[in-house]
Amino acid sequence: NAGVTQxxxxxxxxxxxxxxLQCAQDMNHEYMSWYRQDPGMGLRLIHYSVxxxxxxxxxxxxxxxxxxxxxxxxxxxxxxxxxxxxxVYFCASGQGNSGANVLTFGAGSRLTVL
Amino acid sequence: xxxxxxxxEMTATEGAIVQINCTYQTSGFNGLFWYQQHAGEAPTFxxxxxxxxxxxxGRFSSFLSRSKGYSYLLLKELQMKDSASYxxxxxxxxxxLIWGAGTKLxxxx
Numbered sequence: 001n002a003g004v005t006q007x008x009x010x011x012x013x014x015x016x017x018x019x020x021l022q023c024a025q026d027m028n029h030e031y032m033s034w035y036r037q038d039p040g041m042g043l044r045l046i047h048y049s050v051x052x053x054x055x056x057x058x059x060x061x062x063x064x065x066x067x068x069x070x071x072x073x074x075x076x077x078x079x080x081x082x083x084x085x086x087x088v089y090f091c092a093s094g095q096g097n098s099g100a101n102v103l104t105f106g107a108g109s110r111l112t113v114l
Numbered sequence: 115x116x117x118x119x120x121x122x123e124m125t126a127t128e129g130a131i132v133q134i135n136c137t138y139q140t141s142g143f144n145g146l147f148w149y150q151q152h153a154g155e156a157p158t159f160x161x162x163x164x165x166x167x168x169x170x171x172g173r174f175s176s177f178l179s180r181s182k183g184y185s186y187l188l189l190k191e192l193q194m195k196d197s198a199s200y201x202x203x204x205x206x207x208x209x210x211l212i213w214g215a216g217t218k219l220x221x222x223x
Contacts, residue, residue, distance in 0.1 A: 041215055042212070043157075045210065045222075058210075102147075102159045103161075106156060107156050
């Protein structure tokens with residue numbers, strides 16, 4: 001099993017550009033989520049999904065969109081990148097339909113916005 | 115507000131024992147998680163506590179006191195590969211995870 005696969009691993013954007021971070025899991029997990037990790041801070045939840053067709057906002061959703069058309073995929077879209085979105089992004093999935101379970105994380109995507 | 119506190123950095127010697135503390139103030143409690151994160155890598159699950167007491171898993175143990183809002187992760191027989199950040203996270207009443215900033219553990223020979 002591949003687990004949780006994130007692409008790309010590294011990306012540099014200019015302010016105002018858009019892009020999509022891809023996330024796919026092959027464990028048939030209902031719960032999927034996106035976090036950002038910044039130095040000196042805990043992981044912060046951006047968006048999450050408890051199943052196909054269902055998404056909800058986390059702690060820091062502004063500037064990001066998500067969709068969940070299949071159980072496997074949960075892409076994160078940056079519509080107009082800003083320097084404040086420079087961060088490391090992690091996709092995570094878990095069994096069950098809430099965050100009340102062990103999370104499996106992807107390898108991370110390091111994004112720099114100039 | 116909700117808050118998770120853990121030391122920023124700790125240093126220990128190979129072969130020794132180290133205890134990493136985590137204190138929390140959250141809206142409700144539905145369990146506490148510890149994750150390990152090596153530099154440049156993804157967090158990986160270490161332990162889960164929902165009842166008071168000690169959970170032992172090989173060289174790693176995790177303790178919880180709900181009345182004190184306190185947990186610790188105990189690492190025994192430290193190895194160089196244990197050099198990593200250790201993240202404490204609490205599940206609140208809405209089943210949302212609140213994460214601490216992590217403790218960077220440096221192991222010296």
